[in-house]
Amino acid sequence: MSGCADAARVLSPYGHGWVVCHAPLSSLRRGAISYDSSDQTALYIRMLDVRVRSQVGFEPERRGSHPYLGVDFRTLHSRAESAGSIPARRIRRLFSFQRHLLSSRLLRGAPHLNPLHILDEDYCGQAKCMLEKVGSWNFDIFLFDRLTNGNSLVFLTFHLLNQYGLIELFQLDMVKVRRFLVLVQEDYHNQNPYHNAVHAADVTQAMHCYLREPKLAQSLTSFDILLGLLAAATHDLDHPGVNQPFLIKTNHYLAALYRNTSVLENHHWRSAVGLLRETDLFSHLPAEDSLSIERQLGSLILATDISRQNDYLSRFRTHLDENDLCLGHSTHRHFVLQMALKCADICNPCRPWELSKQWSEKVTEEFFHQGDIEKKHKLEISPLCDSEANTIASVQIGFMTYVVEPLFAEWARFSDTRLSQTMLGHLGLNKASWSAMEPEVSGSSEEGESESARATEEPSSRALSQGSQES
Ligand SMILES: [Zn+2]
Numbered sequence: 001m002s003g004c005a006d007a008a009r010v011l012s013p014y015g016h017g018w019v020v021c022h023a024p025l026s027s028l029r030r031g032a033i034s035y036d037s038s039d040q041t042a043l044y045i046r047m048l049d050v051r052v053r054s055q056v057g058f059e060p061e062r063r064g065s066h067p068y069l070g071v072d073f074r075t076l077h078s079r080a081e082s083a084g085s086i087p088a089r090r091i092r093r094l095f096s097f098q099r100h101l102l103s104s105r106l107l108r109g110a111p112h113l114n115p116l117h118i119l120d121e122d123y124c125g126q127a128k129c130m131l132e133k134v135g136s137w138n139f140d141i142f143l144f145d146r147l148t149n150g151n152s153l154v155f156l157t158f159h160l161l162n163q164y165g166l167i168e169l170f171q172l173d174m175v176k177v178r179r180f181l182v183l184v185q186e187d188y189h190n191q192n193p194y195h196n197a198v199h200a201a202d203v204t205q206a207m208h209c210y211l212r213e214p215k216l217a218q219s220l221t222s223f224d225i226l227l228g229l230l231a232a233a234t235h236d237l238d239h240p241g242v243n244q245p246f247l248i249k250t251n252h253y254l255a256a257l258y259r260n261t262s263v264l265e266n267h268h269w270r271s272a273v274g275l276l277r278e279t280d281l282f283s284h285l286p287a288e289d290s291l292s293i294e295r296q297l298g299s300l301i302l303a304t305d306i307s308r309q310n311d312y313l314s315r316f317r318t319h320l321d322e323n324d325l326c327l328g329h330s331t332h333r334h335f336v337l338q339m340a341l342k343c344a345d346i347c348n349p350c351r352p353w354e355l356s357k358q359w360s361e362k363v364t365e366e367f368f369h370q371g372d373i374e375k376k377h378k379l380e381i382s383p384l385c386d387s388e389a390n391t392i393a394s395v396q397i398g399f400m401t402y403v404v405e406p407l408f409a410e411w412a413r414f415s416d417t418r419l420s421q422t423m424l425g426h427l428g429l430n431k432a433s434w435s436a437m438e439p440e441v442s443g444s445s446e447e448g449e450s451e452s453a454r455a456t457e458e459p460s461s462r463a464l465s466q467g468s469q470e471s
Helices: 038-056 085-107 121-131 141-147 152-163 174-187 197-211 214-219 222-234 244-249 253-257 263-279 287-302 306-322 330-345 353-376 392-414 418-437 439-445 451-468
Strands: 008-011 018-021
Touching: 121 141, 121 152, 141 152, 141 197, 141 353, 152 174, 152 197, 152 222, 174 197, 174 222, 174 263, 197 214, 197 222, 197 330, 214 330, 222 263, 222 287, 222 330, 244 253, 244 263, 244 353, 253 263, 263 287, 287 330, 306 330, 306 392, 330 392, 353 392, 353 418, 392 418
Parallel strands: none
Antiparallel strands: 008 018
16 A cells, blocks of 8 residues: 555445545545545555454454354454443544544654654553653553553554664654554454453563563664564464464364464464565565565564473573573574563563453453353363363463473573562462462472372463463
């Protein structure tokens, strides 16, 4: 759509397809919004249409309805009692984007571009206040999401790209950046209790915290930082709210497409590449550079596959034991970025209890909902997904013990800072809180050397992360 100065795609009122309208854009109106710039208009109409399409259910294939069970991933986690609130939320977000359109005009030609200008005045003060502390480990992404009307991923990522000077350095087109982020946010399924755009925003904020750690800040290039932020923002793109085993056992086409290997991560990566190309975000760069970005983005996102956790962890351990990580080498920097993204993806248990608890409830809700679907269709219930056999506490204690603690212990060896100690401190306290609610589970987990504990380790780590991370 970019560069299209005399034509715009608008939705045909007579069908589900696109039509090309050759009317002068300066005369086009959509709803109550009028446009005064032809090239901007083409982009803005596309931006609004994305939202309109999602509301009225166009492009059903984009969300991937399940062909065999009749499971529609667009509505998988919708709940009847919340049916009234979802449209209201979407309408608020739509209005919010109308504010973006108006305020984006202010951005054009402004000598000092401040992304906060695009926030509604009612929210500007509070959201701006929060963004001033975007590097804080206590950052409340749930509050920030409310203050931005459900647009936390767009605002947070845009702010960080701007703050690091990446937009200026890579000569990124401000409108393309915004359009890309809007599409990214839109392609997350907000009806997923956990794997939604707020999780992506949370991971991006955590990634920012890690990028500021001294060892990384001193060695990472601007290119590394750009990749790290983009990978964090897109790492769960178009997540269906179920894990890989579910897709495999139901013969979902994505499982066949990616040969049952890192199915979700491959899909997240390809979805991100699709949006990069759709928005022409890097089209001004040499082709080999934009291909390199796409390839490295894939390498980072694929690293979040929890079933490969032990591979990455043992490589990390070996490097730390031999003290041979040389961050002057691009391959070593990339490996550290992979580890940072893996940490950011599963850092929920390392946040303060008030935040951590909310994430725990959300991820367990998503697990149990998958289990309910499996029960309904008489499929084998996936580990941790049976609400009658598990509790939030038992799921969390296993996740912390077998997945989170080993990873963050090594991260603290690599980056022995106040932040890494803070994260380990929260992890210990949060685990104790869950254990207090589940005394018999905490007792068995402390028998870590027993055969029974060993026996549960592998399936626990694999299953737990499939919900909470890779994803
Ligand atoms: Zn994730």
